[in-house]
Amino acid sequence: MTVVSKTTTPDIFFTPEWGKAYEKHDHGEMRVFEMKNEMGHVFYQFILRAIPIMFGSILYYDTITSFGLSGPIILNCIPGKRKELAAAFDKEFQRYCDENNIISEYVRFSSWVNNAQDFENLYGMDNRGITMYIDLTVEDYFMQEFKSGTRQQVRRALKNGVEIEYDYTGDSIKEFHRLYMIMAKKNDIPDHYVFTEELLAESFQHLAGKQFIVYAKYKGQYISGALFLHHGDYLHYHLAANDPDFFNFAGNSLVLNEGCRWGVDHGKKELHLGGASTDSLYRFKRGFTKTEPLAILTGKKVRNPRLYEILTSYKLSMAKDVDLNYFPAYRG
Template sequence: MSDLKGFNMDIYFREEYAKIYELNGEGKTTIFTWEGELGKVRYIFLKREINLLKEKYYDIITPYGYGGPQFFPKEHKNLRDLIFKFKEHFEDYCSKNRIISEFIRFHPLLKNHSLMEIYMNIINIGDTINLFLSSEDDIMLNMKKSSRYSIRKAVEKGMKVERDNSDKSWNNFIDLYYQTMNRNQAKEYYYFSKTYFGNIRSLLKERAQIFNVVYENKVISSMLVLVGEQFIHSHLLGIASEYRKERFGRFFDYSIALWGLRRGCKHYHLGGGYGGREDSIFKYKKSLAKNGRLSFYVGNKVHNKKVYDELSKIHEKNNPEVTGKNLDYFPLYRR
């Protein structure tokens, strides 16, 4: 793996995390680095081949989750100039490497979208929720009263939350996850394969943790939590069908938050609603952190408009059903 010294290595910026999605067939893990008198830049992404023309072209995207370039100026006053240097060098890199377009899911906690407004088109697509892990009292006080009540009731019922990375626990999590996807009629992409989960486990090791809710001597829910240096992230969740109406969710997240606090982490990022909407999932998460709302941004950039437009036209010709639809999708030739 690359030398990570000097970089903020939240889980999403680690090479082994991107490798999971390379092995999932989503592109080649690529790291662009630049260093000069102003500072240094590191940018990890997936490079995807485009198979619509005889010539080879590519586009790039951050892996599932969050990402973007990391800027480390030698002095804070140099930051803007460093970003301009990145722009100059990376645009040249994209031209030489036949990269047509670029898409970034920015990190809500790091707010790194603000660094890229001089470089690409930035779009706010919704909000996410974060629990600040300052103290046990503050975690509780930041919740709505109904959430605190729900936690007390779960404790009274005898529910427990256990961290368990055994083979049995991972297999049980995967089964519950598939149950949940079936019940929610999820999109095909979210039916991650068992190989995908195996790669998470083998590549991330202790940075991938399984937490279980145990009730009536049975695991009724499991969550895969990703662990960075300062942040922990709720990644994927599975719930047993027969227990989905039990009110244990707030107790589950609260227990994971306490684990993160004791580990020395500063934030537990819960994510947002489905597709960035303020739906029931979002409202549930908000009930856990009244002051934890964060904006989620994405960015897109066309590096070669002529070829981008040509690819989009070919894609429409080959798939007439997409014509005039999802015009805000990026890139258009992958609708």
């Protein structure tokens, strides 16, 4: 069955408002599938994408979870029935896929909610690296989580007169996007991680009260910023934006320290930093946490094997550079 309802989920990436905010970036439409039975309740928010290969008049689709980490999640279950509930969900979702011409499914599971453990036998699972977080439940995150070099960076920013500014409404999104694009171009960030100013501005409408920007300013000039997300126990360092001309002022370190302070003041238990595409980014993020990183797990499933093979064969006949290790292969 497919139902859209007011449902309490543990993290922002599971929420329909998140799916709506980022569906354009994922080139599809947000959908919610829920299953409730005598054993419990499974909630699944995903992006439905049209496959750019048609046979006759039928349009086929595949699914991917929204940008971020989420996937199907068991919201409640009677004791001892989690595996049975997950299997029942899989059967119901298979029926949904059959009825809606869905060929394949790709899931980015949540590393901190750890919903993959309930569904690992139902998907082909891959380890896609690690994601880092700061434990905000310690007595003093600054002394217990930050490494000495990071603490020095924060103190240096304060000594240099760097100041903090908040934006809860997105009114300054043009300035944030300017800094963000400077950083994106300098670091040659892949297209999938580059967001338009329009999308970021619209996200403040969808996610009102669930995100904010923290800036570092030097003599009135914005030198660094970060877009933070929050929901339930979790705070996320979602996007960073920095002007490399002011790198020595350590504004980005001061911004993350301020994010931690906000999280503690608002009862958050973890500040998630994400992964790292470069060694320098990894070293920067690891400087803020002594907590062990978490594995990023993804799941893939072919929902219509016959058509999956047909679409893949067609793609192979039309292109010589198909990456068969990519999933789904007909998009490789």
